[in-house]
Amino acid sequence: MSTNSRGQWSSRVGFILAASGSAIGLGNIVFFSANAYKFGGGAFYLPYFIALFVIGIPVMILEFGLGHFTRRAFPESLHRLAGKKGEFVGWWALMNSSFITLYYITILGWVVGMLVGALGGLWKDAFPTPNFAVDSLPNPYGYFFHMLSTWRPLLFVALVWFLNGVIVRKGVATIEAAVKVFVPLMWLFMIVLIVRGVTLPGGVHGVWLLFTPDFDVMKNPAVWQGAFSQIFFTLTLGFGVMTAYASYLPKNSDQTNNAILTSLMNCGFEYIAGLAVFSILFAFAMVPQASTLAMMFFIVPKGIAQLPGGSPAVIGFGIVFFVLLLLAGLSSSVSLVEGLTCSLIDKFRVPRMRAITIFCVLGFLGSSLFTLPYVVNPGIQNDGTLGLTLLDLTDHWAFSYGLLIVGLLETLLIGWVYGVRRIRDDVNAYSRLRLGAWYDVLVRFVIPGLILFILIYAVVGEFTGGLYGTSFAPNFAEGWRWMAGSPWVVLFLWLAVSVGLAALFTHLGGYPPHRPGELEGGES
Numbered sequence: 001m002s003t004n005s006r007g008q009w010s011s012r013v014g015f016i017l018a019a020s021g022s023a024i025g026l027g028n029i030v031f032f033s034a035n036a037y038k039f040g041g042g043a044f045y046l047p048y049f050i051a052l053f054v055i056g057i058p059v060m061i062l063e064f065g066l067g068h069f070t071r072r073a074f075p076e077s078l079h080r081l082a083g084k085k086g087e088f089v090g091w092w093a094l095m096n097s098s099f100i101t102l103y104y105i106t107i108l109g110w111v112v113g114m115l116v117g118a119l120g121g122l123w124k125d126a127f128p129t130p131n132f133a134v135d136s137l138p139n140p141y142g143y144f145f146h147m148l149s150t151w152r153p154l155l156f157v158a159l160v161w162f163l164n165g166v167i168v169r170k171g172v173a174t175i176e177a178a179v180k181v182f183v184p185l186m187w188l189f190m191i192v193l194i195v196r197g198v199t200l201p202g203g204v205h206g207v208w209l210l211f212t213p214d215f216d217v218m219k220n221p222a223v224w225q226g227a228f229s230q231i232f233f234t235l236t237l238g239f240g241v242m243t244a245y246a247s248y249l250p251k252n253s254d255q256t257n258n259a260i261l262t263s264l265m266n267c268g269f270e271y272i273a274g275l276a277v278f279s280i281l282f283a284f285a286m287v288p289q290a291s292t293l294a295m296m297f298f299i300v301p302k303g304i305a306q307l308p309g310g311s312p313a314v315i316g317f318g319i320v321f322f323v324l325l326l327l328a329g330l331s332s333s334v335s336l337v338e339g340l341t342c343s344l345i346d347k348f349r350v351p352r353m354r355a356i357t358i359f360c361v362l363g364f365l366g367s368s369l370f371t372l373p374y375v376v377n378p379g380i381q382n383d384g385t386l387g388l389t390l391l392d393l394t395d396h397w398a399f400s401y402g403l404l405i406v407g408l409l410e411t412l413l414i415g416w417v418y419g420v421r422r423i424r425d426d427v428n429a430y431s432r433l434r435l436g437a438w439y440d441v442l443v444r445f446v447i448p449g450l451i452l453f454i455l456i457y458a459v460v461g462e463f464t465g466g467l468y469g470t471s472f473a474p475n476f477a478e479g480w481r482w483m484a485g486s487p488w489v490v491l492f493l494w495l496a497v498s499v500g501l502a503a504l505f506t507h508l509g510g511y512p513p514h515r516p517g518e519l520e521g522g523e524s
């Protein structure tokens with residue numbers, strides 16, 4: 001199959017918009033702020049920037065370099081470099097990130113629900129919360145949990161999957177058309193929120209929180225685990241996505257430059273998003289929350305509800321906030337849909353529309369699990385629904401472990417099995433900034449070593465502190481007590497399904513043999 005029949009970005013700008021659109025998502029707008037707050041504000045940014053420069057940018061160069069080198073999606077790229085075991089890692093990455101995308105799209109469905117609410121109902125005084133004892137709490141909280149306890153989010157989730165299918169229907173051509181509108185709008189809306197936030201009386205105090213360093217916390221490995229996971233998630237690394245996107249670039253592209261630009265745009269956006277969130281919260285003396293969903297669905301909206309200017313301002317900024325989340329989230333989720341579609345087309349030669357339809361329908365069914373409205377325990381606040389609990393548990397494995405494991409395996413495969421030198425030479429041949437031998441040391445020793453350390457620390461924590469979720473899962477009310485074992489069930493399902501499917505895809509069929517010297521010579 002010739003390279004061109006896979007499609008190609010029409011310009012470098014198109015590619016950068018798409019890659020940064022994939023990177024900039026919910027992770028930037030709310031997850032970062034929640035993590036930064038959890039680890040002490042300014043205390044987070046040193047580990048965060050170290051993670052960005054030592055792991056983020058180098059792994060981004062590696063993932064772009066792979067796509068550039070092989071002109072194929074992640075599983076086939078790794079197959080060409082390291083045979084079947086490489087391919088397995090590629091499919092496993094896509095399966096793990098599909099789990100993330102399932103709940104990511106459910107969250108986007110809730111964003112649509114809140115956006116509908118932001119048109120009016122969300123800001124009204126009393127909101128009925130039949131199953132929940134939360135009437136006395138601020139409205140976004142009641143509104144959100146009320147919505148979750150109905151089947152309505154199912155409709156919104158279907159809509160978000162449909163939009164994903166529409167945006168990727170013709171591959172790079174339609175993705176590029178969408179990101180050309182979405183990404184500039186995201187920046188515009190973000191700037192509107194920052195200006196509003198920092199000009200509020202007291203708003204700048206929130207800004208200080210993000211810039212006051214604290215060297216003490218750096219001794220705590222949990223902070224490093226948070227920073228590493230955040231960097232992988234926010235830069236969409238370990239998802240198998242960046243390789244697919246880079247495989248649609250012409251051969252003479254400067255990947256080092258592309259990786260630096262995409263990473264800096266992403267982290268720049270993330271930092272200024274932190275300014276907007278913290279300034280709005282501090283202006284109204286509200287305590288930020290370490291929980292990402294709380295931050296997104298009721299803490300920030302509660303701040304917006306208090307903005308001066310009456311209901312036109314509240315409704316206006318509410319809409320800006322939720323539309324921003326939706327645009328940022330969609331331009332991320334389409335990258336995963338494309339990454340998997342492109343891998344399936346490369347290997348099984350399925351027609352594009354069929355691959356997309358099957359994936360979106362299965363995806364919708366998977367995302368529906370996280371909308372299950374059964375209220376876990378009406379008496380316990382913050383406990384949410386069955387869907388929310390499952391989401392929390394899945395997120396723990398796919399996000400905190402899955403992405404880092406993929407990062408570890410891909411650096412080991414390239415560093416030790418294939419030889420990072422060959423990728424580096426290929427990237428250097430087209431890049432102005434040349435990577436020296438230090439890059440090989442990073443990929444072979446430093447990055448896998450750091451990730452391994454963090455993973456071991458985290459696994460030890462699961463054993464000594466109890467498996468994640470065992471403390472809150474038993475809260476299920478009568479009739480659902482059997483769900484108390486759900487932390488184990490979710491761990492088992494995540495592992496069994498992702499490993500099983502990855503093994504199946506690896507062993508079904510095969511790739512056409514590549515021509516000798518093809519990789520080294522490079523196709524154009």
Ligand code: PHE
Nearest residue numbers: 023025026027233234236332
């Ligand atoms: N980078 C995205 C973010 O920060 C994460 C993501 C990418 C999630 C692709 C799903 C699919 O939000």
